[in-house]
Amino acid sequence: DGGITQSPKYLFRKEGQNVTLSCEQNLNHDAMYWYRQDPGQGLRLIYYSQIVNDFQKGDIAEGYSVSREKKESFPLTVTSAQKNPTAFYLCASRGVVGQETQYFGPGTRLLVL
Amino acid sequence: LAKTTQPISMDSYEGQEVNITCSHNNIATNDYITWYQQFPSQGPRFIIQGYKTKVTNEVASLFIPADRKSSTLSLPRVSLSDTAVYYCLVGLSKGGYNKLIFGAGTRLAVHP
Numbered sequence: 001d002g003g004i005t006q007s008p009k010y011l012f013r014k015e016g017q018n019v020t021l022s023c024e025q026n027l028n029h030d031a032m033y034w035y036r037q038d039p040g041q042g043l044r045l046i047y048y049s050q051i052v053n054d055f056q057k058g059d060i061a062e063g064y065s066v067s068r069e070k071k072e073s074f075p076l077t078v079t080s081a082q083k084n085p086t087a088f089y090l091c092a093s094r095g096v097v098g099q100e101t102q103y104f105g106p107g108t109r110l111l112v113l
Numbered sequence: 114l115a116k117t118t119q120p121i122s123m124d125s126y127e128g129q130e131v132n133i134t135c136s137h138n139n140i141a142t143n144d145y146i147t148w149y150q151q152f153p154s155q156g157p158r159f160i161i162q163g164y165k166t167k168v169t170n171e172v173a174s175l176f177i178p179a180d181r182k183s184s185t186l187s188l189p190r191v192s193l194s195d196t197a198v199y200y201c202l203v204g205l206s207k208g209g210y211n212k213l214i215f216g217a218g219t220r221l222a223v224h225p
Contacts, residue, residue: 004156035215042200042215043157090156101147104156 003027004105006091011110013078013085021076021108023091031094032074033102036060036087043090049074078110086112117201122220131188133219135201138182146177146184149200151218157200161186188221196223 004025013019023032031050035043045058049068063082068074074093078085088109092102118136125131137146145164149157161168163175163184174187188195198218 040217042217044215088154092156101159101162103159107154107156109154 004091004093004103006089006105006108008108009106011108012113013110014113016080018077018079019110021078021089021091021110023074023076023105024072025074025091025093025103025105026072027093027095027103028071029093029095029103030071032068033092033094034058034064034066034074034076035090035092037090037107038087046076046089085110116214117203117216119199119201119216119219121217122222124222124224125191126224127192128190131191131195131221131223133186133188133199133201133221134183135186136183137201137203140181140203144203146175146181147202148173148175148186149202149215151198151200157215160199191221191223193223193225195221197221 007022011019033048034046036046037043044060046060046064047055047058047066049055052068052071055066055068063079065077065079066074074091088107090107091105094102119133123133145162147162148160150160151157161170161173161175163177165177165181168175176185186199198220200215200218204214
């Protein structure tokens with residue numbers, strides 16, 4: 001059945017370690033997004049991609065990196081440069097013109113050991 | 114991108130109608146108004162979207178006055194399971210790229 005999947009549900013990062021969060025969608029959507037949510041706050045945009053092999057920085061891209069080699073996949077790497085990575089990370093996708101709504105995955109909670 | 118303002122929290126009781134109003138004074142001509150619902154530790158879920166007047170679906174209604182500077186999400190006969198955070202967003206435009214700007218949302222608590 002169609003949708004957006006994120007894995008893992010929980011992820012633990014050690015100091016100085018890079019970790020990668022997975023986001024996959026089978027909705028045939030062109031655009032994909034990564035957001036970060038801190039407790040009691042709204043979502044903030046990290047990176048977005050409108051098409052394969054193209055992506056743009058959002059409002060809080062420092063310490064993060066992405067790739068978009070396939071339409072279905074938009075992995076997010078949290079690098080050691082991100083000093084405060086503990087948060088809830090949400091991936092979303094949006095279809096082509098005429099499909100304005102963004103659909104969200106279930107999220108990955110990242111914790112620092 | 115238009116900024117939105119909505120109440121931080123609201124309380125209601127089961128079976129009541131809940132209206133959450135959102136202010137978006139700088140909404141652009143092409144912008145749509147969209148509402149999302151989010152439960153703890155889950156991704157936001159699309160509720161309803163509209164451009165003007167009234168839109169209704171199986172879960173909610175959206176009222177938009179002629180000047181489009183505000184909108185009201187109406188949840189009929191809420192239940193305990195409607196306890197969640199509700200986000201109002203503007204900036205989605207047909208035919209153009211969009212990015213969503215989420216405020217802190219409105220925390221709705223439904224009591225027995």
